[in-house]
Amino acid sequence: MELVFAEATPPGRGGVSVVRISGAGARQAAERLAGPLPRARHAYFRVLTCEGEELDRALVMWFEAGSSFTGEEVAELHLHGAPVIVRRLTRALLDRGLRQAEAGEFTRRAFLNGRLDLAEVEGLGDLLEAETEAQRRLALRAAGGELSRKADEWRALLIRAGALVEASVDFADEDIPDEVPSEVFDLLAQLRADLDRQLDGFPAAERLRSGFEVAIIGAPNAGKSSLINRIARREVALVSEIAGTTRDVIELRIDLNGIAVTLLDTAGLRDTSDHVEGLGVSRARQRARAADIRVHVSPSGDLDGELWSDGDLVVRSKSDLADGGTGLPVSSMTGEGVSELLAALDAALRARTAGAGLFSHERQVRALDDARRALTGVGGQPPELIAEAIRQVSASLDRLLGRIGAEDYLDVIFAQFCVGK
Numbered sequence: 001m002e003l004v005f006a007e008a009t010p011p012g013r014g015g016v017s018v019v020r021i022s023g024a025g026a027r028q029a030a031e032r033l034a035g036p037l038p039r040a041r042h043a044y045f046r047v048l049t050c051e052g053e054e055l056d057r058a059l060v061m062w063f064e065a066g067s068s069f070t071g072e073e074v075a076e077l078h079l080h081g082a083p084v085i086v087r088r089l090t091r092a093l094l095d096r097g098l099r100q101a102e103a104g105e106f107t108r109r110a111f112l113n114g115r116l117d118l119a120e121v122e123g124l125g126d127l128l129e130a131e132t133e134a135q136r137r138l139a140l141r142a143a144g145g146e147l148s149r150k151a152d153e154w155r156a157l158l159i160r161a162g163a164l165v166e167a168s169v170d171f172a173d174e175d176i177p178d179e180v181p182s183e184v185f186d187l188l189a190q191l192r193a194d195l196d197r198q199l200d201g202f203p204a205a206e207r208l209r210s211g212f213e214v215a216i217i218g219a220p221n222a223g224k225s226s227l228i229n230r231i232a233r234r235e236v237a238l239v240s241e242i243a244g245t246t247r248d249v250i251e252l253r254i255d256l257n258g259i260a261v262t263l264l265d266t267a268g269l270r271d272t273s274d275h276v277e278g279l280g281v282s283r284a285r286q287r288a289r290a291a292d293i294r295v296h297v298s299p300s301g302d303l304d305g306e307l308w309s310d311g312d313l314v315v316r317s318k319s320d321l322a323d324g325g326t327g328l329p330v331s332s333m334t335g336e337g338v339s340e341l342l343a344a345l346d347a348a349l350r351a352r353t354a355g356a357g358l359f360s361h362e363r364q365v366r367a368l369d370d371a372r373r374a375l376t377g378v379g380g381q382p383p384e385l386i387a388e389a390i391r392q393v394s395a396s397l398d399r400l401l402g403r404i405g406a407e408d409y410l411d412v413i414f415a416q417f418c419v420g421k
């Protein structure tokens, strides 16, 4: 593999900037700048020199192939965190024929070298993007190999079942039908139940990873935009006494006690002859339907019967103006009821995350679903068919971990990584 390098820390000023070099010869490349670095995984404080000129004083270390992040020989230079130093070093490394790494290239190399499987790569990508505690926790489990261990567990079970099927085939006597031992069916039923459980837990896990959507809906002037502004503690949406102020859907990303939530402020729902407002209203309905929860807002505590879904919340807005009525009293003017509303939302979302599984990506679930399909109907067939089903499930698990069929997907996933990762 070609020798590549990149700044592993975010570009800009900081305490330190770390430049990582990966590939055969990484140590030598570092030694040309820093002098001899006899021991792997030892930090050396060195003067870096380039063309006889001092470049920086840095902490330098290297890792042998097989015990680094990428699996290749890696050197790390911990420089003073000034962009000008990184630029000077970049020039020096390019002059020496090293290439700048592409986005995600270090991780891609780690994957190709078998240091990470695809589920771990996805977890790592999620970890870098995590904004809330729930996202961080879920991503860390995936990056730490929990999905991979689950797949290994399933694989062990398949190997045992496969061996039993194999042993049941009596090659000597082709006239007597072969009996598959019942343990095989027990093992496959166990696998199937586990797959079911993980597939059932996907929607909640997916929401934990990507966030829930909560649509604030109601008639014009109900106070929807005022409410989202109150929650945001800033002016994210225009507010006016004119009915039909909001047209586009306005998104506010919040961290609700660790759960990522996107609140949607929407156009007031009504029949209108105004073309543009009409576009806004149909957009509002569409997004409201697709949302996980709708918060129905009106001064009387009414709800939109057409869009109502179990688990939705009802807010009686402008509670500072009038008493009585149904729904949670909330005033965006005084702030009354806002924290109660957020608490209710938190409880509603938390209830939906209760059965969250480990698998949170569509790609992973497709592989699990294939595996489950291969097991469907496995019962009284001849051993050859059962053996074939076992092979198919194995192939699905290989796809899950990216051992086969990942080529097209790799470019997509690594493009989301930043340079230096």
Ligand SMILES: Nc1nc2c(ncn2[C@@H]2O[C@H](COP(=O)(O)OP(=O)(O)OP(=O)(O)O)[C@@H](O)[C@H]2O)c(=O)[nH]1
Binding pocket: 219, 220, 221, 222, 223, 224, 225, 226, 227, 238, 239, 240, 241, 242, 243, 244, 245, 246, 247, 266, 267, 268, 269, 317, 318, 319, 320, 321, 330, 331, 332, 333, 334
């Ligand atoms: N007193 C009082 N007035 C409010 C409250 N919330 C909103 N208003 C007023 O009600 C009017 C409409 O508020 P908006 O937040 O624009 O209502 P909206 O539901 O977003 O309206 P559209 O975008 O037109 O559908 C504005 O004049 C607000 O100042 C409240 O809690 N108390």
Ligand SMILES: [K+]
Binding pocket: 220, 221, 239, 240, 241, 242, 243, 244, 245, 246
């Ligand atoms: K308004």
Ligand SMILES: [Mg+2]
Binding pocket: 224, 225, 226, 237, 238, 239, 245, 246, 265, 266, 267, 268
């Ligand atoms: Mg509005």
